[in-house]
Structures are given as structure tokens and as C-alpha cells.
Amino acid sequence: MCGDGVILAGTEECDDGNDVDTDECLSSCKAAICGDGQIQEGVEACDNGGDNSDTAYDGCTTQCQLGPRCGDSEVQVPQEECDDGSPDGDDLCNACKNVAFRYVFVTSQIFKGDVNKLNGADSRCIVAAAELPAAEWTAWLSDDVQSAAVRMDTSFMGWYILPGPEPILVARDWAGLTSGTLQNPIHRDEQGNPVAGDALAWSNTKTDGKILSLDAASHCNNWDSNTGTSSVGNPNATDAMWTNEGIVADCNSLHHLYCVQN
Incomplete structure (x- = not known):
């Protein structure tokens, strides 16, 4: 009988005494072949039986190898x-x-806090991004009226990546950008070059893109003065400190801007 380890001539092709269907002899005492619907371990990658096809997408070929996929x-x-x-x-x-994508970077140039308000900061991003694809560019910056989130496309579902020869993922969609945890830091400039390890960027913006502080001391008097102070972010951070380092910088000091393709 099939399974007793003895090949019955004229009835059985094989009999290895077990009911395993992944070896060279099936539990039916038939020799395993491509197309029998059983995957022979170490020999076949797949076996869809009569559905094997050399052209079916995500299928199994007539040689029991993975098809186009x-x-x-x-x-x-x-x-x-x-x-x-x-x-x-x-x-x-x-x-x-x-994947739909947009660029985000930190400017190679550094600026004092008086960037001629939010529009002036945006203009600096546009100039910096001159060699990147033509697009609307917005500075990741908030004053006491407008937040970065209000000024940006919060419905974007693609990826934010850094410029450079090899794209580096920063965040998957707007929700990822504002989650408080980035996939990689925004530490490349518009040319794809890394910024210094001690670099800072003007911000006054929370991780969710909202205004960090309405106090003029946190936004260089709406980014129109080199007197006072402002909050800054750390371009080399991937946690909440990327946008809020927890310190303020003198508005007469020089720091980067974050720029987002919008």
C-alpha cells in the first residue's frame, strides 16, 4: 500500500514511507514534478499546478520559478x-x-533675523532653489499671525526628500513631516551638501507646523528686525528639536532657513 516504503510495481511511481508532499515523492506515491501543485522543497520556488504560466504577473512559470513580479x-x-x-x-x-515627492532643505546661506518678513524668507528659499525643479517654495517659519502650516499644502500625500545624487527620505507625507519624528534630518542644503553639525535654523514653529510663540521675542518682531531673539531648530535632529531646539538666538546672529517645496 502507498506509504509502506515499498514501491508497488505498476501502481506506484515511488514510495518513501511518508506523507510529506514537499519532497521528491508525494504522499500519493507519485513522483514530484513541476505542475503537480506541490512545491518541491529546494527544487521549486512555486507550483500553481495547471495555472502555471510564463506570462502571468505575480504568477509561477512552467518551470516552477517565480514569474514576472x-x-x-x-x-x-x-x-x-x-x-x-x-x-x-x-x-x-x-x-x-x-512616489510623488517634494524637496525640503536647509539653505546653504545664513541670514540675520530680519529677512523682510515671511515673504522675504520665501523669496530667499526661491533664490536658493533656483537649480531645483520650478515650484513654489515656502520657508518653514511662523510669525505672530501666520504659521508654517497655514502657509503650506497640508494635504500632500507624497514624500519629502533631501536634494542630492541619492534621494534621502525625510518624511512620508505632511503627517510624517509634522509628526515630531523625521526619517532623516533636514541636514542637506539646496545643492545636496551637508550643513555643519552645529548649524541652527530660524523657526518659531512647533513640530505640527503651528506657531510656537506669539511673543515678539520669539520671531524677531515678525522677522523684520535684527534686534531681539527668536527660537531656532536643529537641522541635524530628527526629533522635535529639528524645529525647536529649546533655545532662542539673537536676531543679529546668522542662521539658516528651512525651505519646503509647496
């Missing part, structure tokens, strides 16, 4: 928009779909 480094149209071989990576091809 996300992660094979070949773009399969129409299912895929891209395929870089790493479907789960933090790059701009994620799950074989192109």
Missing part, C-alpha cells in the same frame, strides 16, 4: 510604473509605483 528589476506594464529591484526600499520607486 514587482522586485525582479524589469518594469511590467501595466502593473508597474518602475522596478528597481527593491520594492520595499525608502526610494522613489516604492512597491513598483513612482
Whole structure:
């Protein structure tokens, strides 16, 4: 009988005395072959039986190997928009779909607190981003009337990345940017170069993008004076200190601006 370890001539193709279906002899005493619907361990990557196909997306080939799928480094149209071989990576091809993205950076130049108000800060971001894709640029800055969040597109669902030869993920969507924890610090300038380890950036903004303080001492008199003080953020931080280091800086001192593609 099948399973007794003795091959019955003319009836059984094999008999290894077990009921395991992943070895070379099935529990039915038939020899394992590609297409039998059982995955032979160490030999086959898959086996969909009669559904094996060399063209089915995310299927199993007639050789019982994985068919065309996300992660094979070949773009399969129409299912895929891209395929870089790493479907789960933090790059701009994620799950074989192109990820919408916007840049965020800290300016290479440093400025005193009088940046000619919020509009002047935005203009400085536009100038800094001249070699990046044409877009609206907004400084991550709040005065006593307008917060950074009010001035930005809070509905954005793509990724915020740093400029540079290899994109670095800062946050997944607006919620990620304002969560209080960044994936990577905003420590590159508009050219993709790292800023100094002791760099600071003007802010007066909470992690959620709202105004940190209405007090003129926290925003250089609405970013229109070099007298007084203002809160600053740390570009090398990934926690809440990226936007609020917990200290104030003299408005006559020189610091960076955060710029966000909006």
C-alpha cells in the first residue's frame, strides 16, 4: 500500500514511507514534478499546478520559478510604473509605483533675523532653489499671525526628500513631516551638501507646523528686525528639536532657513 516504503510495481511511481508532499515523492506515491501543485522543497520556488504560466504577473512559470513580479528589476506594464529591484526600499520607486515627492532643505546661506518678513524668507528659499525643479517654495517659519502650516499644502500625500545624487527620505507625507519624528534630518542644503553639525535654523514653529510663540521675542518682531531673539531648530535632529531646539538666538546672529517645496 502507498506509504509502506515499498514501491508497488505498476501502481506506484515511488514510495518513501511518508506523507510529506514537499519532497521528491508525494504522499500519493507519485513522483514530484513541476505542475503537480506541490512545491518541491529546494527544487521549486512555486507550483500553481495547471495555472502555471510564463506570462502571468505575480504568477509561477512552467518551470516552477517565480514569474514576472514587482522586485525582479524589469518594469511590467501595466502593473508597474518602475522596478528597481527593491520594492520595499525608502526610494522613489516604492512597491513598483513612482512616489510623488517634494524637496525640503536647509539653505546653504545664513541670514540675520530680519529677512523682510515671511515673504522675504520665501523669496530667499526661491533664490536658493533656483537649480531645483520650478515650484513654489515656502520657508518653514511662523510669525505672530501666520504659521508654517497655514502657509503650506497640508494635504500632500507624497514624500519629502533631501536634494542630492541619492534621494534621502525625510518624511512620508505632511503627517510624517509634522509628526515630531523625521526619517532623516533636514541636514542637506539646496545643492545636496551637508550643513555643519552645529548649524541652527530660524523657526518659531512647533513640530505640527503651528506657531510656537506669539511673543515678539520669539520671531524677531515678525522677522523684520535684527534686534531681539527668536527660537531656532536643529537641522541635524530628527526629533522635535529639528524645529525647536529649546533655545532662542539673537536676531543679529546668522542662521539658516528651512525651505519646503509647496
